[in-house]
Amino acid sequence: MGKFYFKKILFQEGWKKNVKISTDNNGKIDEIIENFGGTDYETKVQLAIPGIPNAHSHAFQYAMAGLTENHSESKSSNFWTWRNEMYNLALNIDPDSLQVIASMLYSEMLKNGYTSVVEFHYLHHDKNGSKYSNLCELGERLLIAAKDVGIHITLIPIFYNRGGFHKKYESEQKRFISHSSEEYIHLFEKTLETVKKYKSNIGIGVHSIRAVDEKMFGEINDYNKDKYPFHLHIAEQIKEVNQSKKYLGTTPVEWLYSNFKIGKNHHLIHATHLTEKETKLITYNNSNVVLCPITEGNLADGVFNYNLYQEQEGNWCIGSDSNVGLSPFEEIRLLDYTNRLKTNKRDTFKNSKSANSGEIAFQAIYNNGHKAKGDEKSDYFEIGSSLDFLDIDHNQPLIHNSSEKNLLNTIIYSTDIRSLKNTYTNGIKRGDDLSEKEEMTLNYNNVIKNIKNY
Ligand SMILES: [Zn+2]
Known part of the structure; x- marks a missing residue:
C-alpha cells in the first residue's frame, strides 16, 4: 500500500495540481483524490508524468548496440549485412546470457522512462535448433528478467516458419522456427501458461509475411x-516490399487486408514503406502502427510518411526495436525532426483540436502503446491500473521556468534522461538498490566478454 501526494501530475485532460493517489498491496491505484490539502501521505512528488510503454523490443539485440558501426571500407553496409551480424549474435545466446542481457536492458529502459515493454520474441530453441525441455525456456527468462527489475512485460512468442517467400529457412534461422501452425499454437499455449505464472500479458504474432505462408x-x-x-x-525494407509484389502480386499491406480480417487489434511494426492506398487500409480498419525511428534510422530503413498517416487520423506508438537507443523522447523527436527536414514545416503533430506537439505525441504513444500491450486505458491514471509514473526534476532550469501549456514540450523536446529523477512501477521506486545494480553489471560484463567475438 502506498500514499502519494503529487504537486503537479499529467492526466489525459492536462496538468492537475495537488492530487493524492493511493495504491493497494499490488501497486494498483485504489483511490484518486483531487484538490488534496491533507498531510496523510508517504511520498511527495513535485512533478510527474505517466510511465511510457515501449511497444516493440528484441532484448538480445541490446548486446550488439554500438558494435555494428565500424563498417567495411570495401563493402556496403545495409540492413541485410546488419542482419547477418544479428544472426551471429542470436546463435551465441543461451538462456542464462539472455536473462542477464534482458535484466540489464530492462533496468536501462526503466532509467529512460519506459515502464512496460512488448517483447517480440522469436528466439525459441537451443543452439542446434532443438526444442528446450521447457518449450518457452527463453521466453520465461525474459519474464524473469522483467520481474526482477520491475518493468511490466507483454511477451509475444513469434511464429517464424521460413527464410523468405517460397524459401526454406536458413541454418542461421534454426532457433526461430516452428514447422507448422499447430506447432506454433502449442508453443503459444505453453507460453500462455507461463505468462500467467508471472502475472504478465501475452500477445500473438508472426515475424512477417515473408516468414509464414498465406494458409x-x-x-x-x-x-x-x-x-x-x-x-x-x-x-x-524496400527489398521485402518488392519481393511481396513479385511473389504475392501486391504490396504487403494490400495483401494482408485483402486476404484476412485485420482490425483494431493488429499492430504493424515498421510500416515504413506505404502507398496511399495502404495507408488508408490501415487507418480505415483502425489498426495501429508501431514506429521505431531510432532503429529505423540506424538500419537505413527509410522514412515513414507521417503527414499522410496523420491526415487519415492513424493510430501509432513507438518501440525501441534493436535497442540501440532507449530514450522514448528521442524516438518522438527523431520522428518529428525527420518530418520537419522533409517538409520544411515545424508543426508535425496536430489534429482538429490542437497543434501542441508534445501533448499529441504523448497521447498517441501512451494510448496506442497500451493497446499494443493488450491493456487498453481511458486515462493516464485510473482506478485499478498499476501506478506507473516518472518523477521529473522540477528544479531543472528549463522545466522550472516553463509555462503550463509548454511544460510537456519542455520535458520532451529540451531535456534528457538527466531530468528524470526516478521511475516508479506499481508504486515502487525502481533501480534504487546499488548492490543489486553492481551485481547486474558484473554479470552483464561477464556475459558480453564471452559472446563478444560472435
Ligand atoms: Zn523488430
Missing part, C-alpha cells in the same frame, strides 16, 4: 479471433 497466417489469425494483440513486422 498459416490465416490459421493463426483465426485461432486468435482478436483475443490477444496481434503483432507483425510489415514493410521495413
Whole structure:
C-alpha cells in the first residue's frame, strides 16, 4: 500500500495540481483524490508524468548496440549485412546470457522512462535448433528478467516458419522456427501458461509475411479471433516490399487486408514503406502502427510518411526495436525532426483540436502503446491500473521556468534522461538498490566478454 501526494501530475485532460493517489498491496491505484490539502501521505512528488510503454523490443539485440558501426571500407553496409551480424549474435545466446542481457536492458529502459515493454520474441530453441525441455525456456527468462527489475512485460512468442517467400529457412534461422501452425499454437499455449505464472500479458504474432505462408497466417489469425494483440513486422525494407509484389502480386499491406480480417487489434511494426492506398487500409480498419525511428534510422530503413498517416487520423506508438537507443523522447523527436527536414514545416503533430506537439505525441504513444500491450486505458491514471509514473526534476532550469501549456514540450523536446529523477512501477521506486545494480553489471560484463567475438 502506498500514499502519494503529487504537486503537479499529467492526466489525459492536462496538468492537475495537488492530487493524492493511493495504491493497494499490488501497486494498483485504489483511490484518486483531487484538490488534496491533507498531510496523510508517504511520498511527495513535485512533478510527474505517466510511465511510457515501449511497444516493440528484441532484448538480445541490446548486446550488439554500438558494435555494428565500424563498417567495411570495401563493402556496403545495409540492413541485410546488419542482419547477418544479428544472426551471429542470436546463435551465441543461451538462456542464462539472455536473462542477464534482458535484466540489464530492462533496468536501462526503466532509467529512460519506459515502464512496460512488448517483447517480440522469436528466439525459441537451443543452439542446434532443438526444442528446450521447457518449450518457452527463453521466453520465461525474459519474464524473469522483467520481474526482477520491475518493468511490466507483454511477451509475444513469434511464429517464424521460413527464410523468405517460397524459401526454406536458413541454418542461421534454426532457433526461430516452428514447422507448422499447430506447432506454433502449442508453443503459444505453453507460453500462455507461463505468462500467467508471472502475472504478465501475452500477445500473438508472426515475424512477417515473408516468414509464414498465406494458409498459416490465416490459421493463426483465426485461432486468435482478436483475443490477444496481434503483432507483425510489415514493410521495413524496400527489398521485402518488392519481393511481396513479385511473389504475392501486391504490396504487403494490400495483401494482408485483402486476404484476412485485420482490425483494431493488429499492430504493424515498421510500416515504413506505404502507398496511399495502404495507408488508408490501415487507418480505415483502425489498426495501429508501431514506429521505431531510432532503429529505423540506424538500419537505413527509410522514412515513414507521417503527414499522410496523420491526415487519415492513424493510430501509432513507438518501440525501441534493436535497442540501440532507449530514450522514448528521442524516438518522438527523431520522428518529428525527420518530418520537419522533409517538409520544411515545424508543426508535425496536430489534429482538429490542437497543434501542441508534445501533448499529441504523448497521447498517441501512451494510448496506442497500451493497446499494443493488450491493456487498453481511458486515462493516464485510473482506478485499478498499476501506478506507473516518472518523477521529473522540477528544479531543472528549463522545466522550472516553463509555462503550463509548454511544460510537456519542455520535458520532451529540451531535456534528457538527466531530468528524470526516478521511475516508479506499481508504486515502487525502481533501480534504487546499488548492490543489486553492481551485481547486474558484473554479470552483464561477464556475459558480453564471452559472446563478444560472435
Ligand atoms: Zn523488430
